[in-house]
Amino acid sequence: MSSNNWISSALRALAEHDSGLEAPAEVETRVLAAFRKKRARRKLKTVALASLAVAAGITLFFARIHPQPKQVAPVPVRQQPIAVAAAPTPLPKATPKARPVKRQPREVVTQFFPLLDVAPPFESGELLRVTVPASTMRRVGLPVNEDHLTDRVYADVLVGQEGLARAIRFVSYEQ
Numbered sequence: 551m552s553s554n555n556w557i558s559s560a561l562r563a564l565a566e567h568d569s570g571l572e573a574p575a576e577v578e579t580r581v582l583a584a585f586r587k588k589r590a591r592r593k594l595k596t597v598a599l600a601s602l603a604v605a606a607g608i609t610l611f612f613a614r615i616h617p618q619p620k621q622v623a624p625v626p627v628r629q630q631p632i633a634v635a636a637a638p639t640p641l642p643k644a645t646p647k648a649r650p651v652k653r654q655p656r657e658v659v660t661q662f663f664p665l666l667d668v669a670p671p672f673e674s675g676e677l678l679r680v681t682v683p684a685s686t687m688r689r690v691g692l693p694v695n696e697d698h699l700t701d702r703v704y705a706d707v708l709v710g711q712e713g714l715a716r717a718i719r720f721v722s723y724e725q
Contacts, residue, residue: 594670602713608680655723662708662717663690675710679721687720 685699704721 598670598712598714601715605709605713605715608715653725655725658722658724659706660692660720662719664717665715669710669714669716670712672716673711675708675716678707678709680705680707686718690718692720 681702682705684694684701688694708717
């Protein structure tokens with residue numbers, strides 16, 4: 551008998567002898583379920599970290615585009631002496647004039663457009679006002695003129711507690 555045949559027959563005999571010692575099928579099912587659950591958590595964690603990195607990159611990008619204004623030292627005001635009149639002359643009564651009312655611009659917003667196909671449960675988050683290229687509006691299905699794709703528009707981005715950008719809405723102002 552060759553050594554390969556002898557090893558094969560010994561392994562078969564051992565498998566037959568130990569066949570009653572195998573774990574029940576339900577143990578295999580539970581182990582596979584635990585493995586899949588752990589893999590799904592790891593995938594969710596990876597997606598969350600990637601979204602957080604993208605959100606941080608977008609924030610840094612917009613921080614560079616819109617730097618904070620530089621502080622300017624106040625200009626000193628020269629004080630000049632005021633001449634005092636001997637006897638004040640009465641002023642004629644002014645008729646009240648109607649001042650034009652300056653209307654505040656009214657904010658107009660779109661609906662929120664989801665940014666994730668399947669989002670984890672939402673517990674809390676922040677609404678961030680950013681400026682984005684108008685081409686972003688086209689990505690969610692809004693019409694944008696070809697001449698204005700690079701124009702900057704305001705948008706509110708809803709970011710969940712895990713750092714994922716979940717939804718976006720676009721903002722404009724009208725008088």
